[in-house]
Amino acid sequence: MISPEQITGLILAGGRAQRMGGIDKGLIPFNGKPLIASAITRLKSQVGPIFINANRNVTKYASYGFPVIMDETPDFSGPLAGFAAGLKVCNTPYLLTTPCDSPLLPTDLGLKLATEMIRGDFQLVYASSKEADGKIWAQPVFCLMRTDLQESLKTFLQKGDLKIDRWFKELRCSTVVFDDAQVFANVNTPEELKRLEEASA
Template sequence: MISSDQITGLILAGGRAQRMGGIDKGLIPFLGKPLIESAITRLKHQVGPMLINANRNITKYAIHSHPVIMDETPDFSGPLAGFSAGLKACNTPYMLTTPCDSPLLPKDLGSRLAAEMLRGDFELVYASSKEADGKVWAQPVFCLMRTNLNESLEAFLQKGDLKIDRWFKELKSSTVVFDDTQAFANVNTPEELKALEEAFV
């Protein structure tokens, strides 16, 4: 069994948010509070320590009392850059990642991914969602990984590749399918923000 205190939570807030006009998504008001607060609330009971990956507004993220770590590359290189920064700062055997803009993320995300990791002795397990029509979509930024993957990720990034699914294919990985598609809904437009607020209440 993997206990929650063996897992560091990493909230990814380092993106450019181009579809939201470049606004820092984690700080967008959601039901009157910064969006990242919902992610922290959902994640804090699933993990031990928590880290926030951000590349701007560092002091605003720091008020949440979790270490804020920046990408080592200065050009908003995507989630793998955040994963890399997180793995280097991680002091537990496992790291659970989630984006800052999915306020309905599953409350059993960590436990279900951890159960699958132990079942098949995997290096990384990510979430997938099942739509009403039966289609299954990978949700790769919601994943649990062993922290000894740091060297593998560094070697992958050194090749100049930033595609998350390509790195996963190099690993012994698996997925867990969640039936609640709303759990992975995120904020890319003002309309999506409004819809999520309505779903939350």
């Protein structure tokens, strides 16, 4: 069994948020509190240490009491750059990643992904959601990976590839399907924010 103390949590807040007009998504109010606060609240019982990956407003993110790490590439290279930064500072055997803009993220995310990782001796396990129409969608930024993947990811990024699914294909991977798609709902537009607030009220 993998215990929460063996897992480092990484909240990804390093994106550009172009569809939200470029404002920093983790700091957008959700039910009166910044989105990052909801992510921290739901993640902290699932992991030991927590890091926040952010490329701007570092002081504001640091005010939550967790170390803030920046991408090594300065050009908003997507979640894999955040993964790489997280793996570099991770001192536990596992890293659990989640975005800053999914305020309803599952409180059993770590447990379910860890159970699957042990079952099949996988290197990485990511979440998938089952939509109302029965379709299964990959949610690759919600994932649990072994910390020893640092070299694999570094080599992959050095090739200039930033596609998350292509890196996953190089690994022994599995996924866990969550029946409630709402828990992965993220905020890309002001309308989505409003809908999510209403749904969580």
